Amino acid sequence: MGNAVRFDYQHQQPVTIISGADAFANLRGYCEQHQGAKLNILVLTSKGHHQRGSLQPLLDQLHPHPFTVIDSIQPNPDIDALDALIAELSPQSFNVVIGFGGGSVIDAAKVVACSLAGANSRPLHQRFRANEATAVTRTCSLISVPTTAGTGAEVTPFATVWDDAEKRKYSLSGAAVAPDAALLDARLTLSLPAFETLYSGLDALSHSMESLWNTNRTPISEAYSRQAFRLIVQALPEVLANPADTHSRAMMQQASLLAGLAIATTRTAVAHSMSYPLTSHYQVPHGIACSYTLPGVLQVLKQDPDGTFAELLHDLYEPAMQLLAQLPIMAELENYVQWSQIEALLPEMDVKQRSGNFILPVNNTVIYKILEYSAVFYRNTEGASLR
Amino acid sequence: MGNAVRFDYQHQQPVTIISGADAFANLRGYCEQHQGAKLNILVLTSKGHHQRGSLQPLLDQLHPHPFTVIDSIQPNPDIDALDALIAELSPQSFNVVIGFGGGSVIDAAKVVACSLAGANSRPLHQRFRANEATAVTRTCSLISVPTTAGTGAEVTPFATVWDDAEKRKYSLSGAAVAPDAALLDARLTLSLPAFETLYSGLDALSHSMESLWNTNRTPISEAYSRQAFRLIVQALPEVLANPADTHSRAMMQQASLLAGLAIATTRTAVAHSMSYPLTSHYQVPHGIACSYTLPGVLQVLKQDPDGTFAELLHDLYEPAMQLLAQLPIMAELENYVQWSQIEALLPEMDVKQRSGNFILPVNNTVIYKILEYSAVFYRNTEGASLR
Structure with missing residues (x-):
């Protein structure tokens, strides 16, 4: 572990999970x-x-x-x-x-x-x-x-x-x-419309990553996070392309569960902190609001001069960037709010209860960087469209 | 998932885990x-x-x-x-x-x-x-x-x-x-002698892999298995080289926990099935007995003509082979039993209660292959020594 994973923790997982047809x-x-x-x-x-x-x-x-x-x-x-x-x-x-x-x-x-x-x-x-x-x-x-x-x-x-x-x-x-x-029962998710499939899938993706770059990360939460992420990278494009595929639906359902188990320990972090003003001012759906900054957060960690986060980003950075580049996040976001309006919300984006969980200290400079890196990322990707 | 991970399961994890100093x-x-x-x-x-x-x-x-x-x-x-x-x-x-x-x-x-x-x-x-x-x-x-x-x-x-x-x-x-x-409390493991550190570390390694090539694998057990494996690959060589390093000791302790959570769901598989006669006839320590076949099992899965196990072996085969090659498994095993004696035990190695959990049907041909592949593997590795 290049950076601090917590070995001092108490863990309980009280939910009985009953899965399958x-x-x-x-x-x-x-x-x-x-x-x-x-x-x-x-x-x-x-x-x-x-x-x-x-x-x-x-x-x-x-x-x-x-x-x-x-x-x-x-x-x-x-x-x-x-x-x-x-x-x-x-x-x-x-x-x-x-x-x-x-x-x-x-x-x-x-x-x-x-x-x-x-x-x-x-x-x-x-x-x-x-x-x-x-x-x-x-x-x-x-x-x-x-x-x-x-x-x-x-x-x-x-x-x-x-x-x-x-x-x-x-x-x-x-x-x-x-x-x-x-x-x-994965069959319950078969009828989800495309936009809800995307939004909820992005919510799970965000949970899987927010629980990794998190000061509350434990070896157990990391197990859940990385497994959720692995499933999402494979299944989210599949389920968007073929909404009737029960196997991909089941994978996304399990990923959501695992990402939920992860944040049950860690709670969320800076991407959620930066999401709240978009939802309260512009009704941006939660799944879009909590994931449009993910490329920027990844970039901020990658740029760390000491390479502190190399181990954390291993098996995360590349597949995440590839996945994010092929999802219509920016197209969906622009249905609700323009980028200049987002930048104007910067003063409201540092909600300490969430940003305090991020593994780097958060201030307006960090938030600005996350926004800028994200803007550059979306400018350079084609951006599929759902509609 | 190239092969069947179970989406129909019931999962309970009733143990409260209290970790740290x-x-x-x-x-x-x-x-x-x-x-x-x-x-x-x-x-x-x-x-x-x-x-x-x-x-x-x-x-x-x-x-x-x-x-x-x-x-x-x-x-x-x-x-x-x-x-x-x-x-x-x-x-x-x-x-x-x-x-x-x-x-x-x-x-x-x-x-x-x-x-x-x-x-x-x-x-x-x-x-x-x-x-x-x-x-x-x-x-x-x-x-x-x-x-x-x-x-x-x-x-x-x-x-x-x-x-x-x-x-x-x-x-x-x-x-x-x-x-x-x-x-x-990882400090309790600081005084473990080198051979016990190796044997118990190999037991955890075996659990992490046996729970992956397992018909009872679920997305949750896989999360535990892969995280355990990731920690062991990093920490086991470190803890053998530097037994007083509390951080590596803590990583191995967490890996053991995670691998235990995995087999709590899946139980063990063919490598454990093949271990029992070695322990009952020659008192081979469990950690050595349940891991000397791991290279052979990996090889059998890799050789599958349909590539069925590519996804399973991803991030597993290469790091596992590298780790196994640098551990003194064969040197330890030979303190108890010779390879010809091991081969003579083949008829006792198919304990269905364990081998039945393996993702390939087990018979004497498969067991023979696992033994042969393992023999070739150890012949081609230098084999460090503990003593």
Whole structure:
């Protein structure tokens, strides 16, 4: 290790992962084992999944236990909407909560599961807006069923909650926030549209790299990161070219899982720090916002005069640059924001909670370099297009 | 993936890993959290550790809880000796068992912890010799503290028990067999003699590769395997050249852990299958016995006419061959057995429980090829010497 990988750490990976075409068949047994014979199940999802019927194979497995489906979960779930939902659901004594969807649905399921009666009695908005470091507890079982391949939310011990009223976002985190089990069936991702496939794939790519150039990197997180990266380099171009290929879809799903396991240890770093103003000001999709800077970050590390990061960049720099050059990142980004507008956001890009995890000290000079290197990179690549 | 990696799997990693110079400082809190304020601790170790005082820093952390140290654990613990020990210890109501030592000590701790009163009441020899598939349970906490870097026993859900009377060995396995926590302090491995450093390092190397050419390989086990392999290639020559280098020692300790996590999922394969007669007939140390065939296995996969294993061998074949060529494997092996004697053991080398995990069907022809390729490999390498 040319630079510091942490040998002092505590590691727990509490999520049971159930993967494959039979994943749902194991669901009822898993829940009964943990909650006893009398289950009362809450399924959170989005309208789309409910209407398209993709939820049905899962619901079929719950019989004869009672279940309630709530399909009103919106992207980037708002704290007041979640509070209303929690108040409505709490009297029903659910002992299993299932989040079936993308990152927003799974994050909502995490928040709801940690807030139902018996867990935390005070409303979220009170706890978050008062900046209280609340101990998060949970009594029900929590199961994640991802339908995208990218966020890693199916295994991470944190959830993002949005405060539309106060224009802020909060992070709920702690051991209770991690799902008890993640069910992975790659067929659920087959119908993802091209742009969502790209965005979520870029999210996973970004996680795999952000967890490597990270001061919290451990030998275990590095194992997850590099395996995720290896899978993405192979499968992301394939899945964009041939969206119906179940094998590539499964590889991306496993990569998302592995990258999620990595950031569960390390959290994200400078590329995520630089993403937030693009999303809050210009609604740039998260997957694009957190990956448009990846070429610049790689370049900044490569340029280090002491060659400190040679070992880190080994098997990373070249395949990453090749992959990034063939993805339509810039074309997608320009649908939302121009480069001059991005540069103007520089003063907001150093969010220490994230940039502080980067293995180089971050300041405006470093951020400027990352932006400039990225601009040069995209100027010199052809830039495929999705549309 | 050129060949089948499993996407259908269930994965649990129940071991909390506490690594670093402060690992012991976390021990008491960990035990109190799981067993309450009243601890009664059993420490199993070997005479050497007890006499050299290397156990003391751990014992210092147990204060004021009562503890009992048993330092009579022998290499390859015998089933009747363990039964006698369990009968003696059971009345004392231990609620924490700590295994402090190499693989044999940790395996003994697993067996004892799963056999103390309250867990399984019938003696081991009855359960094993009757070939009963006993459900293994455990009520006490089980902590592993490895002092070698190789077996991976600190995280695996299985333990080997030897039956000296009936000249057999048994495997205890199940979720209860995996330790609750593994404490890793690399300083404990600093005093390992050169031959033990080599043998245990080769054991870890073998695990990292056996879990890759394995039908049970999953994307998660592959992450562990490849990271373990990457660390070993770098650190094993370093630690043999400079045994006092804590950083290399820590890398080997982490590699052993990662390789253990990998075989916890996959178990071992053909190289282990081919090792057993060497150990039972000629007492060849396990690390040498399970790795002398690695060049031959690599070669057999490389020779596959369809190139099926190109992806698997990528980043594996070349660095593995280079590493194996510079290690004194043949010199050590010849201290115990001659090559003609090894070849005569061929009929005993196909232990299906292990060889059945190999990604090619194993028969005597394949085993013969592995032996021949290995012989040619060692004939063409200089072969360093430890002594």
